[in-house]
Amino acid sequence: MRKVVIYTQESCSPCTAEKLWLKDNGIEFEERNIRENPTYLDEIVELGASATPATLIEDENGSQVVLGFDQEKLSEILGL
Numbered sequence: 367m368r369k370v371v372i373y374t375q376e377s378c379s380p381c382t383a384e385k386l387w388l389k390d391n392g393i394e395f396e397e398r399n400i401r402e403n404p405t406y407l408d409e410i411v412e413l414g415a416s417a418t419p420a421t422l423i424e425d426e427n428g429s430q431v432v433l434g435f436d437q438e439k440l441s442e443i444l445g446l
Contacts, residue, residue, distance in 0.1 A: 368425040370395040370444075373410040374418050380435040381419040387437065391446055395421075 374381035398406040413431045421432040
């Protein structure tokens with residue numbers, strides 16, 4: 367089972383673009399707004415990200431982090 371978590375914040379146009387792209391490709395995801403929950407900010411820092419979006423993808427092979435809206439890398443990891 368795959369889990370996709372995208373860390374976002376308001377006024378982040380790449381965040382909006384990535385969420386639309388994920389929806390358009392039928393990928394379910396959990397959105398975590400780092401401005402609404404300080405715990406999410408701590409999590410994104412632990413992932414090594416300094417900006418949004420940051421996407422955590424977990425599956426049976428482990429977990430991977432995609433920094434920024436990198437369509438090519440996301441497509442590769444998600445098998446699109």
